[in-house]
Amino acid sequence: MSDLIFAQNRFGLGPRGDQSQGGGDGRGWVEAQLGARLAMLSDAPTGAEAAQALIAYRDERRNAKQAGLLQPASVPKGMPMAMATTAPMTGATMTAPGSGPAMTAEPMTGMTPDARPPRRASKPPELMDAQKAQRQLYLSAVDARLKASLVTPTPFLERMAHFWANHFAVGANKADTVGYAGLLELDAIRPNLTGRFADLLLAVERHPAMLFYLDQAQSVGPHSQAGLRAQGRGRDVGLNENLAREIMELHTLGVRSGYSQADVTEFARALTGWNVAGIGRGPVQRFMTGQPGDFNFVEVLHEPGARTILGKRYAEDGEAQARAVLMDLAVHPATARHIATKLTRHFVADDPPPAVVARVEQAFLKSRGDLPTVYRALIASPEAWQPDRPKFRNPWEWTVASLRALDVPAPPAQRTVGLLQELGMPVWRPTSPAGYDDLAASWAGPDALVRRVEAAQRFASAAGQGTDARAIAPKVLGARLTDATATAISRAESPATGLALLLVSPEFLRR
């Protein structure tokens, strides 16, 4: 069981119904992609646009605050909700009868793409427009991601981009990250999929989305020039450990892998000064260079002195101090185990077979985190090719696989966003920095299944009654297509129903 169709389901994004054929060398197909680079996305927003949008938003907020139109320190609560419109993806055929009330939750805000967050009389229109511009960047990034997934020549790499974006999760649910969240994947992850893990890690931790999301941009060394000056004025600024902790817990070593609170605090001190240019308006901006949104090391924020982390001493070295820590974390045995476990869980089984984890872990350690070597160890594992242990597709994977199977174009971005919200996995908006988990139990629930059935109806009606599920099923499921599913599809009361059944069949829900 290592033909192309099987490989495309397990290691790719699912076969395209219009191109797929059986046979072939699935493993070779995956490995051939390891030397490739992901194409840059067209029509994706840029870091410069995100920076400008964020600056404009902050300016408008300040104006509104000064005019007394906002309660101080009120975060834009409408933001995540406003983006969570549940606009259905496409109208279904008008099922005259037998259609009960939709199972999906009512949209929280009744937003439409051009509408605005819940109107507070006090909110000035300039501020609303600034929020809208940020949301638009988010939508464009989601759109670019989905379109790339439908046409990519390298589906395995595309899958890896999604994997790492979730590993280094950034949530588009803070004012500072709405426009930026997608850019972490586009700018930092996609160009670094087939190099060293250390380079991927460094690119991610220096990216403004991450520096904002985990509050690093606010962290001030207590004994830095800025810190001392602030204390002299009685201002309460100081260390923020968020990024340091999550790098250790989530991005590299893994939880409970032996680091201590002292290690976290020391790492946080080393990281002080890692910052983003041009977004804030404070006096510290005088020390920044380059374009808004550029990474900057700001000496006046940096906690001076040597640091000791995981028993190793790092001399004071400005920006390079934390970088040296990161480089060590990137090749640490705990990191190798953590990454190997997550990769194995993602591609092989919810409960990762120890033998596979060990193999991938060794590849990571020996190659010092050379990602193609790591991927190869995974692909070479026979367990990864066992047909009897499929993984349950998460909503994003299932959506992409469905659109590819039916060969329908990406819906408008707003609807994609609404759909993924309904299916329980809004793009780049996990509720915590840990990202979405990778377990069937999280995605296979009663209501979740009903929602997929409803979404499948929409996809099917978008494909139209002229698309024959009987022809597509073997092309996208290959040998995994069961007689029961083939029969159910052939007995469907309409071509569209046949397509919907294909998409929610047990085989298609899994990969």
Add this chain to the structure above:
Amino acid sequence: MDRRSFLATGAVGLAATTFAPRLAFAKAATDRRFLFVIQRGAADGLAILAPTGDPGYASLRPELGADAAGGTKLDAMFTLHPALKQVAAMTAARQALLVHAVASPYRDRSHFDGQNVLETGGALPYRLQDGWMNRLLRTMPDDPQAIAFAPTVPPALRGSARVASYAPSNLPAAGDDLMIRVGDLYARDAQLGPLWNEALQARTKAGDLASGKGAAAAGALAARMMKGPAGARIGMIETDGWDTHTGQKGRLTAQLTGLDAMLAAYRDGLGEDWKNTLVLVATEFGRTAHENGTGGTDHGTGATAFLLGGAVNGGKVLADWPGLAPTALYEARDLKPTINLDALVATALGQHFGQDPARMAGVLFPDTGSAPLRQTLALS
């Protein structure tokens, strides 16, 4: 918020707009309107228009036949299903002609193939690439503005003539039929089976009973788009959920309640234009004469079709009744078709649009070139 979209043929998905675009329709050469409501899944004509006067009926339908008791008796033979109250009213107003024992040329009981024949108008499945409604457009002097009330253009309307499609964005929930099929598919799956049962229980608890609301909205939408001098003249609505292998009593009642509400909303929405309107309701084939062991019926042959509207010469049932005796049944199991659906459609449309029905039959059904019926189906 009723977000809708207007698409040219071939476009898929709906544009995300916050306004309903104004449709600038050229004035069509005719005031006559035609709407095709397709019933996907093989609707059970023997329940919809029950031959209660046939001596064989009660024994063929010992359980399901009871439904007819509360229906509208139309003549000595036929009783209209009780859920079709508005259709009964249309019949009383002579605005409905109910046709029985009708079938397309297709005889093999596959939904896929049967619908393909019903929509392309070919003699065999996949013989023709375009649909008979699209060919109908080419018989009309000006662009009559054809529109499918669906996200994509259904096969019946596909072809070289321009067709729009327009769908409401608020979706109906998964229909019972699909829910049942999915349940069958998950029954043997250790993970999905129990989850699905839970989902169904939750649905039942939520009082998720079929309502005519969505259906009425669909009818009202179609009327809005087909009303007035600038309204589209040709339209099509798709319905599904008619494949009642199990639990037919409740499901068919729900289906027909929806259909009835949709047709009434369409009639009411059209206002003055109803008098110039012809609606065809048809399905790919009928269902078995004998009810099956699971409270339903299986794929059959002869079915019903409705012609409705102010332009219809209605008020009665049109049937060359073959009877339900075992020897009278098609292949000893189905209602035998005695009226050719192609002929019915070509005749009705020819009369409705003031064209020669024989010529119309040649254009719409080139494979079969069915001879027109002699009856006056549509008032000129």
